[in-house]
Amino acid sequence: MTNSLETRGLTRSMWRFALRLGRPFLALFTVALLFYVADYWKHGQAAAFGQEENLRNIATQTAIVAVAALGMTVVIISGGIDLSVGTAIALAATMLAWSLKEDIALRLVVGENVAHAAQRLKAAESDRNAAKDAEALGTAEKRVAELTVRFESVELASKRWTKWTPWLALVVGVGTGCFCGLLNGFLISYLKMVPFIVTLGTMQFYLGLAKWVADNTTVRPDRSTQVPAWYMDLLSVRPSAQWLGVPAGVWVTIVLSIILAAVLHYTVFGRYVFAIGSNEATARLCGINVPRNKIAIYTLSGLFVGIAGLYQFSRMTVGNPTSGVGLELRVIASVVIGGGSLNGGRATVLGALSGALIMSVVASGCTQLEVSNPVQDMLLGIVIVIAVAVDQWRHGKSSA
Known part of the structure; x- marks a missing residue:
């Protein structure tokens, strides 16, 4: 009898775990199915939504927002927010493009290119x-x-030295993202300022800095001589650039997701992140160094921002200082749509990925159905509002 009860309890636990694991993708599956049916109903055998090529494009287009959403997941779990993520991505991409164009390795060694x-x-x-x-x-x-x-x-x-420029440019681009996160974390932690206000200010600062670096124009390194092939292949949908059916950048995003999920759930730092987001005052009383951990949280988010900047450059092969304006809304929305709570203490890596995919599926589905851009924006806004409403309902239910 005891063994039977234990087995039944274990089975329930496994079902609950499977449901919690699959819940973020339930909405994604539902939205994708609706668009697939609608596209098939409209175009019949010519429907392109469910074709392999379209699905590959969706995965590729999601990568930039998805990798930035991984960092935003950690920030939102800790009870923070980062409005500067869009312009920071553009700054990282611009710095990377500038480093390639100026042959930064050679400039560091001899002073000029x-x-x-x-x-x-x-x-x-x-x-x-x-x-x-x-x-x-x-x-x-x-x-x-x-x-x-x-x-x-x-x-x-x-x-002798130009061959090192792509690698040094990579360090500069990703390092720029880390610096942006470090600055945000320092201002929030040690100046005791509200994250919303701090990142609203740094959003404009990073935009201005990117424009200054680019001299108010677009930085265009020579694709034939200054941009390595592997930079352009990172998110390329060309058959020769794919690995197991999708670009390498998609696989890098998946690997980073697995690593981040492990860090959040199996390390002391991960427990600190959840503790700070659940109740910062209690976390402080428990001996957690809140300021230092907040700096680490925003710097980690900056690392993902830098990688997103690399992805953006891979897609555009230029550094456009204004390319990140508005991107922060999509990054934050990815986490929220995936079940993250703006009150802190709750968000998942799988949820962030599913949220980013949902937005790409909506955009792709609307394109296949020839829905106008204004209607696409309205549909995406409705999805975000519904996700926030569900989050508030869950929060109210759990606190009741």
């Missing part, structure tokens, strides 16, 4: 050609000779 050295030599040659007296001509000739030697030196150094 080949293009800059050539430009200075060309200007000196123009001055020599414009010289009108012997003294000016002599000075110009000397200057040209010096810059010719300098150009040859820089060109020779480029053969």
